[in-house]
Amino acid sequence: QKEVEQNSGPLSVPEGAIASLNCTYSDRGSQSFFWYRQYSGKSPELIMFIYSNGDKEDGRFTAQLNKASQYVSLLIRDSQPSDSATYLCAVGTGGFKTIFGAGTRLFVKA
Amino acid sequence: DAGVTQSPTHLIKTRGQQVTLRCSPKSGHDTVSWYQQALGQGPQFIFQYYEEEERQRGNFPDRFSGHQFPNYSSELNVNALLLGDSALYLCASSLNRDQPQHFGDGTRLSIL
Numbered sequence: 001q002k003e004v005e006q007n008s009g010p011l012s013v014p015e016g017a018i019a020s021l022n023c024t025y026s027d028r029g030s031q032s033f034f035w036y037r038q039y040s041g042k043s044p045e046l047i048m049f050i051y052s053n054g055d056k057e058d059g060r061f062t063a064q065l066n067k068a069s070q071y072v073s074l075l076i077r078d079s080q081p082s083d084s085a086t087y088l089c090a091v092g093t094g095g096f097k098t099i100f101g102a103g104t105r106l107f108v109k110a
Numbered sequence: 111d112a113g114v115t116q117s118p119t120h121l122i123k124t125r126g127q128q129v130t131l132r133c134s135p136k137s138g139h140d141t142v143s144w145y146q147q148a149l150g151q152g153p154q155f156i157f158q159y160y161e162e163e164e165r166q167r168g169n170f171p172d173r174f175s176g177h178q179f180p181n182y183s184s185e186l187n188v189n190a191l192l193l194g195d196s197a198l199y200l201c202a203s204s205l206n207r208d209q210p211q212h213f214g215d216g217t218r219l220s221i222l
Contacts, residue, residue: 004152031208032208032209034210034211036213042215043198043200043213043214043215043216044153044200044213045213046210046211046212046213049210051208088152088153090152090211092207092208094208095166095207096158096160096165096166096207097155097158097166097168098143098155098211099155100145100152100153100154100155101152102150102151102152103152
């Protein structure tokens with residue numbers, strides 16, 4: 001079992017729709033959770049981080065964390081073509097190591 | 111406010127050579143982590159440096175080594191390069207562990 005799992009996609013949504021990206025993790029001791037966006041040929045860019053169960057909203061982005069289910073998600077409202085990228089879920093294991101998933105490719109169709 | 115800077119941006123080496131990659135953290139950050147990202151994969155943790163010491167290491171051989179300087183900048187050294195070392199090498203800085211990491215633009219290393 002991979003430590004951080006994401007559906008590789010591609011996930012295709014029409015412009016203006018809600019994109020839902022999901023991630024599961026295996027280490028119950030994980031304490032910090034991050035979402036990064038990575039455009040092709042570029043480095044990852046931090047979008048959201050969450051430490052506690054529940055929802056955290058920032059603009060069009062909402063991160064959701066459920067530690068009991070070991071599940072974290074990212075919702076993107078009013079999706080735009082410029083949101084088309086690979087979204088990386090990253091989990092801090094409570095040590096000094098952050099583990100990344102392989103990413104979900106998102107395509108927003110104009 | 112300067113972000114994370116990495117040099118060089120691109121590098122071409124041959125098998126068996128050695129390479130040094132450099133990273134300056136974001137202003138105010140004291141922790142530097144290095145990652146290797148192969149095409150189509152997520153970043154893989156190599157190691158993290160704090161107070162000039164390696165705090166934790168990922169599943170990478172001893173050919174990969176690093177250093178952190180008093181000004182928090184860091185180097186990644188890779189010896190005896192293999193074809194499989196071709197990847198994007200990312201440096202990320204943060205203010206201690208569990209805090210959000212900010213990435214530099216990366217160094218793309220190609221091994222011929």
